[in-house]
Amino acid sequence: MSEKARMTTHKLFLLPDYEKEGEYLTKMHSVGWKLERVSGFSQHFVKCEPENVVYKLDYAANNTNYPEYIKMFADYGWEHCGRVMGFDYFRRNADGLSEEEMEIFSDPQSKLDMMKRVILTRMTPLLIIFFMGILPNMYMIVVNSLNWDRSTLLFLAVLYLGVFALYVSIFIYCIRGFRKLKKKYTE
Structure with missing residues (x-):
């Protein structure tokens, strides 16, 4: 079995930059780097086929029913990618989705x-x-x-x-x- 190619980037995204961070992760996936995990100001990627995938972040803080929170996103087609400092990272295949369907917020x-x-x-x-x-x-x-x-x-x-x-x-x-x-x- 071959070792997958990996890459780590170090980008500082502050609290109001959560949309920019999602856009950055979406761009990386579109050129063949799938988010594996996030740790602090480091993003860890694994090589993949370029895909039309959208990444979004949500801030759940100290959600008391965390498993239900993650399940709710999964029910709407979002894959949970990780959590750092209260921010949860989600991704979803964007092929054929409307702009509204690519959002995790309803309004x-x-x-x-x-x-x-x-x-x-x-x-x-x-x-x-x-x-x-x-x-x-x-x-x-x-x-x-x-x-x-x-x-x-x-x-x-x-x-x-x-x-x-x-x-x-x-x-x-x-x-x-x-x-x-x-x-x-x-x-």
Whole structure:
């Protein structure tokens, strides 16, 4: 038995990029790379025949009846491909399907509801960590700066300013992304 060809890509898709991630996976399958699994920011593919397959992501968060949730998608022809950080990956053969049949959401409100789940379960904890952990530590650096040597102060200042800048840029990106999606879904 021959070993199947495999490929791993590393792409960063943030919370509001779930549609772009589905489009990327669809494109990869159309050129002969079937999603095998996702781990963090890595997508693992196995070589296949190019097919017209559509990939979609849903965010179920902490679904208490997970097996029933997966079965519901299977009943509508969707194959479950994996789960990462609350996002479930589904694929379906798109030959002969209408645009509506290639969607996992029945209406724009369902998409907005999913976005709310993402914000409540992913963005809110990050904000809490930011306000309870990062900002107080930055304050302590400023308050205690007189008692520290310059190299320690410089190291901590650069470290916390870097984390602060990363958090702020991720939040801005996510807020803008969610606003664009909300506008798209409500038009």
